[in-house]
Amino acid sequence: MTMSNTGGRRRPPTIHDVAREAGVSRGTVSRVLNGGHYVSPAAQEAVNAAIRKTGYVVNRHARSLITGRSDSVGFLLTEPQERFFEDPNFNVLLRGCTQALASHDIPLLLMLAGTKDERRRITRYITAGHVDGVLLVSSHSGDPVAEELREAGVPLVACGKPIGLGSKVSYVAADDRDGARDMVRHLLSVGRRRIGVVTGPLDTPGGVERLAGYKEVLAEAGIEIDDRLIVSGDYSRASGEAGAERLLAQAPDLDAVFVASDLMAQGVLTALGRTGRRVPQDVAVGGFDDSSAALAARPQLTTIRQPYDRISAEMVRVLLAQIGGEDPAAVILPTELVRREST
Amino acid sequence: MTMSNTGGRRRPPTIHDVAREAGVSRGTVSRVLNGGHYVSPAAQEAVNAAIRKTGYVVNRHARSLITGRSDSVGFLLTEPQERFFEDPNFNVLLRGCTQALASHDIPLLLMLAGTKDERRRITRYITAGHVDGVLLVSSHSGDPVAEELREAGVPLVACGKPIGLGSKVSYVAADDRDGARDMVRHLLSVGRRRIGVVTGPLDTPGGVERLAGYKEVLAEAGIEIDDRLIVSGDYSRASGEAGAERLLAQAPDLDAVFVASDLMAQGVLTALGRTGRRVPQDVAVGGFDDSSAALAARPQLTTIRQPYDRISAEMVRVLLAQIGGEDPAAVILPTELVRREST
DNA sequence: CATGCTTCTGTGAGCGTTCACAGTAGAGAA
DNA sequence: TTCTCTACTGTGAACGCTCACAGAAGCATG
Numbered sequence: 001m002t003m004s005n006t007g008g009r010r011r012p013p014t015i016h017d018v019a020r021e022a023g024v025s026r027g028t029v030s031r032v033l034n035g036g037h038y039v040s041p042a043a044q045e046a047v048n049a050a051i052r053k054t055g056y057v058v059n060r061h062a063r064s065l066i067t068g069r070s071d072s073v074g075f076l077l078t079e080p081q082e083r084f085f086e087d088p089n090f091n092v093l094l095r096g097c098t099q100a101l102a103s104h105d106i107p108l109l110l111m112l113a114g115t116k117d118e119r120r121r122i123t124r125y126i127t128a129g130h131v132d133g134v135l136l137v138s139s140h141s142g143d144p145v146a147e148e149l150r151e152a153g154v155p156l157v158a159c160g161k162p163i164g165l166g167s168k169v170s171y172v173a174a175d176d177r178d179g180a181r182d183m184v185r186h187l188l189s190v191g192r193r194r195i196g197v198v199t200g201p202l203d204t205p206g207g208v209e210r211l212a213g214y215k216e217v218l219a220e221a222g223i224e225i226d227d228r229l230i231v232s233g234d235y236s237r238a239s240g241e242a243g244a245e246r247l248l249a250q251a252p253d254l255d256a257v258f259v260a261s262d263l264m265a266q267g268v269l270t271a272l273g274r275t276g277r278r279v280p281q282d283v284a285v286g287g288f289d290d291s292s293a294a295l296a297a298r299p300q301l302t303t304i305r306q307p308y309d310r311i312s313a314e315m316v317r318v319l320l321a322q323i324g325g326e327d328p329a330a331v332i333l334p335t336e337l338v339r340r341e342s343t
Numbered sequence: 344m345t346m347s348n349t350g351g352r353r354r355p356p357t358i359h360d361v362a363r364e365a366g367v368s369r370g371t372v373s374r375v376l377n378g379g380h381y382v383s384p385a386a387q388e389a390v391n392a393a394i395r396k397t398g399y400v401v402n403r404h405a406r407s408l409i410t411g412r413s414d415s416v417g418f419l420l421t422e423p424q425e426r427f428f429e430d431p432n433f434n435v436l437l438r439g440c441t442q443a444l445a446s447h448d449i450p451l452l453l454m455l456a457g458t459k460d461e462r463r464r465i466t467r468y469i470t471a472g473h474v475d476g477v478l479l480v481s482s483h484s485g486d487p488v489a490e491e492l493r494e495a496g497v498p499l500v501a502c503g504k505p506i507g508l509g510s511k512v513s514y515v516a517a518d519d520r521d522g523a524r525d526m527v528r529h530l531l532s533v534g535r536r537r538i539g540v541v542t543g544p545l546d547t548p549g550g551v552e553r554l555a556g557y558k559e560v561l562a563e564a565g566i567e568i569d570d571r572l573i574v575s576g577d578y579s580r581a582s583g584e585a586g587a588e589r590l591l592a593q594a595p596d597l598d599a600v601f602v603a604s605d606l607m608a609q610g611v612l613t614a615l616g617r618t619g620r621r622v623p624q625d626v627a628v629g630g631f632d633d634s635s636a637a638l639a640a641r642p643q644l645t646t647i648r649q650p651y652d653r654i655s656a657e658m659v660r661v662l663l664a665q666i667g668g669e670d671p672a673a674v675i676l677p678t679e680l681v682r683r684e685s686t
Numbered sequence: 687c688a689t690g691c692t693t694c695t696g697t698g699a700g701c702g703t704t705c706a707c708a709g710t711a712g713a714g715a716a
Numbered sequence: 717t718t719c720t721c722t723a724c725t726g727t728g729a730a731c732g733c734t735c736a737c738a739g740a741a742g743c744a745t746g
Contacts, residue, residue: 012471012472057467057468057471059408059471060404060473061403061404061405061407061408061413062404062408064404065402065404065405065408070404072452075453090434091433091434094453095455098453098454098455099455102455102461102464105464107452107453107454107468107473108452108453109415109450109451109452109453110418110437110441110450110451110452110453111441111445111450112438112441112442112445118445121445121448124400125400125450128355128400128402129355130403130450237639266639270641273641296580296609296639298613298616
């Protein structure tokens with residue numbers, strides 16, 4: 001009598017064990033697992049009972065081996081690392097994507113491609129088919145990773161419109177220009193006329209579009225664009241502080257600043273405070289993002305809310321659709337003015 | 344003449360293709376891929392050339408199917424979601440772990456287990472063997488997920504000492520008690536005597552240990568412990584603010600506050616500012632973590648630096664060792680006082 | 687010359703799943 | 717009856733890899 005493996009190390013149950021338990025074949029169990037088409041109610045029930053009894057969980061590796069899909073997606077960050085730390089938006093986005101994917105039972109692989117080496121390694125990993133698609137967070141133009149992935153035909157959804165890439169890549173973005181318009185209109189409505197702006201990097205759509213919205217509204221209001229009222233930052237707190245100092249030097253009479261991110265707006269508040277200017281009495285400050293930085297700031301920031309929960313949900317939806325064979329799509333979501341203490 | 348697949352959809356090269364190209368067998372290619380033992384230099388070279396030429400990348404699913412390993416690890420967050428957003432430490436930890444794993448070519452799966460449903464799903468996923476091990480970020484005691492994983496024998500490394508679990512689980516932590524001692528000694532050294540404390544949750548090791556360090560140093564200095572100087576928070580900014588208000592009500596004469604996290608310290612600063620107290624002139628404030636919040640605060644916080652880069656590196660090292668069959672281990676890392684403007 | 691050892695190589699089997707296909711049973715139509 | 721159609725079920729054959737094993741070659745030892 002040979003020893004069965006009953007007493008040995010517990011081996012996870014396979015589809016075979018389930019089939020035997022349910023008194024059906026592998027094929028029937030597999031069909032139940034994949035939607036239950038062409039399965040009789042009796043078999044369906046028997047299989048489900050057997051799955052519960054055995055504690056069976058599908059072996060994704062075996063499945064992937066034959067289907068060619070990995071049933072996982074990558075969340076790829078090609079920004080330099082500092083932004084990841086500082087920017088609260090990334091957290092929200094990452095969490096939203098993770099949860100949206102989880103509801104489809106799809107794990108998210110976090111990929112950081114800061115250095116050249118990392119980029120090569122990760123590109124290789126992705127193009128080898130180890131993930132079915134990629135959620136890309138990298139707004140800067142000329143991102144070589146994104147371009148390579150697009151060429152390799154990897155399903156891809158960017159957060160924010162990717163400037164450098166051809167139009168054939170999906171993206172989900174908030175309506176930057178419209179948000180900027182709302183904010184500047186709001187600043188006008190509270191009586192401000194000398195409105196400065198700290199833009200984002202001008203090689204990002206957020207940088208370009210928000211500045212465009214600013215200019216449009218001023219033009220509509222018949223206010224001349226004054227170049228001394230326009231400076232650029234890189235979305236970091238420090239660059240906001242530096243930007244505000246340049247603004248104050250070039251145009252000490254300004255009575256409002258529209259800042260292209262909440263984090264930079266924090267820096268602006270610091271710089272204004274240092275010169276003794278009160279916010280909002282002397283200078284109104286409007287941010288952008290409605291990130292946690294907006295609430296952390298003193299005074300709390302009036303800002304433009306980017307619907308990050310919806311953005312992440314849409315990114316996942318579009319990506320899964322694309323993995324399923326649909327064409328790339330662009331989704332633009334509306335923003336919302338959130339009024340707090342700084343205006 | 345049948346059509347070869349040369350003209351069809353490009354199919355990724357397999358180990359077979361490499362073997363044919365190199366003029367050796369699958370087995371030899373496999374041996375090269377796995378360390379190159381028992382392979383002649385000539386074969387070694389031929390295989391490497393063939394790999395370069397074909398652009399071969401190993402199919403991890405096929406490998407996993409037979410080895411039983413997944414060559415991936417999970418980063419599991421069982422905290423409620425708010426903390427993830429607010430706390431800058433998570434970012435640092437997450438990034439550090441991702442990078443440390445990347446250098447071993449191991450992808451990180453991000454797992455968020457906020458709700459009961461998510462917890463069940465994720466436990467199932469992990470115990471099914473879809474990851475080789477888990478990096479656990481959850482300091483609260485009585486975490487059911489951690490306990491289940493431990494029982495299931497899943498390699499596990501916690502960040503911070505897990506109170507609830509048996510001693511058989513690995514963890515990496517900063518020396519909380521010693522850090523707290525350093526900070527309180529520092530406050531004493533700048534002449535403070537009425538030192539309040541805002542602790543973390545007392546069901547977390549950080550909460551307990553940092554308070555213990557505080558008490559020890561005061562005892563050594565011959566200062567009586569005054570319960571009115573001790574309040575607890577939950578590491579959130581808001582709880583810091585509330586805690587400071589309670590402290591000020593109970594002991595308006597305090598001249599320093601040791602706060603168990605930088606984020607809470609930000610709240611403390613806000614509350615102090617509201618009562619007109621100057622920091623550090625009237626009240627010195629010491630934080631803990633040296634997170635980005637410490638630099639963002641005005642004044643910038645004197646704080647205890649937790650070596651998160653080393654913590655993440657150690658977590659990964661210990662986890663990989665454990666996956667490799669070694670026994671669980673505990674690692675305690677030293678902290679460092681960082682003096683800034685708030686003391 | 688046989689024997690053993692070490693280093694290297696190829697081969698068959700099998701990991702757990704899905705897919706294509708063949709087949710069965712029953713219902714309805716001719 | 718006989719045929720066709722639909723609903724359902726079971727059975728090989730992969731998928732691409734690693735592992736165990738068998739064997740070959742080279743060299744030293746008995």
